[in-house]
Amino acid sequence: MVATVLGSELKKGTSEVLILSILENRPRHGYEIAKLIEQRSGGLVDFHVASLYPMLYRLERRGWIEGKWVEKAGQRRRRFYKLTAMGRKALPEQRRSWRELIRVMEKVALSGS
Amino acid sequence: MVATVLGSELKKGTSEVLILSILENRPRHGYEIAKLIEQRSGGLVDFHVASLYPMLYRLERRGWIEGKWVEKAGQRRRRFYKLTAMGRKALPEQRRSWRELIRVMEKVALSGS
DNA sequence: CACCATATGTAGCGACGATATATATAGGTA
DNA sequence: TACCTATATATATCGTCGCTACATATGGTG
Numbered sequence: 001m002v003a004t005v006l007g008s009e010l011k012k013g014t015s016e017v018l019i020l021s022i023l024e025n026r027p028r029h030g031y032e033i034a035k036l037i038e039q040r041s042g043g044l045v046d047f048h049v050a051s052l053y054p055m056l057y058r059l060e061r062r063g064w065i066e067g068k069w070v071e072k073a074g075q076r077r078r079r080f081y082k083l084t085a086m087g088r089k090a091l092p093e094q095r096r097s098w099r100e101l102i103r104v105m106e107k108v109a110l111s112g113s
Numbered sequence: 114m115v116a117t118v119l120g121s122e123l124k125k126g127t128s129e130v131l132i133l134s135i136l137e138n139r140p141r142h143g144y145e146i147a148k149l150i151e152q153r154s155g156g157l158v159d160f161h162v163a164s165l166y167p168m169l170y171r172l173e174r175r176g177w178i179e180g181k182w183v184e185k186a187g188q189r190r191r192r193f194y195k196l197t198a199m200g201r202k203a204l205p206e207q208r209r210s211w212r213e214l215i216r217v218m219e220k221v222a223l224s225g226s
Numbered sequence: 227c228a229c230c231a232t233a234t235g236t237a238g239c240g241a242c243g244a245t246a247t248a249t250a251t252a253g254g255t256a
Numbered sequence: 257t258a259c260c261t262a263t264a265t266a267t268a269t270c271g272t273c274g275c276t277a278c279a280t281a282t283g284g285t286g
Contacts, residue, residue: 012273024225050274108150128243
């Protein structure tokens with residue numbers, strides 16, 4: 001959770017798909033999600049936890065994910081989130097939009113250099 | 114300037130590189146920039162002019178572009194923007210960041226579906 | 227004990243894109 | 257003439273998102 005490699009403006013709008021993708025396979029808790037995104041991106045996307053939690057609430061309010069408190073003996077309480085049916089349906093649509101955006105950006109802005 | 118195809122959250126952070134790229138070849142005025150982005154993206158990125166102008170001011174204040182009023186007989190006044198030396202240096206860096214973001218997104222979020 | 231990683235949360239800020247609205251002119255058409 | 261559309265720039269206001277900073281608390285390690 002240290003360096004911010006990619007400019008912050010670039011990252012706006014990335015968190016949703018990232019979170020949904022992380023939750024695709026199995027439920028995770030917030031801190032774990034942040035860690036996974038950091039690891040899988042090779043440290044390039046440093047997801048500030050303070051940004052993550054509000055986003056998790058938003059996604060839950062929207063009905064795409066569902067959180068459940070889990071308390072185990074000798075462990076802090078954690079809130080595990082899983083994809084809802086709506087969220088599982090939204091994910092491929094989000095991915096399609098992202099691929100489209102990428103295609104456009106590559107065509108209009110990234111062809112030169 | 115009609116339909117918004119891509120979700121608005123996705124588009125956050127796209128305008129900078131798009132504008133700089135449009136200005137790479139030659140100076141353009143605001144309205145022209147919006148039209149070009151719309152055309153070149155095949156209508157997928159609909160750049161609301163009301164969002165464009167504030168961004169142009171920000172880029173000018175940052176020293177990446179420079180605006181100049183041009184008045185021709187029988188034409189409205191237009192403000193033409195061109196890349197400054199700083200802007201011309203910033204463009205490839207922005208592109209590199211964007212390509213990196215795309216690489217990460219494809220790896221972490223877009224591999225499935 | 228001190229320190230760090232883990233774990234969740236809030237407060238406040240700035241950037242960005244959206245909608246709505248305003249102003250003004252050139253050109254085409256009924 | 258009156259009306260409409262495209263062109264062209266601009267502001268005001270709003271919601272969202274990511275950031276920094278801060279707060280709180282526990283488990284594990286030196």
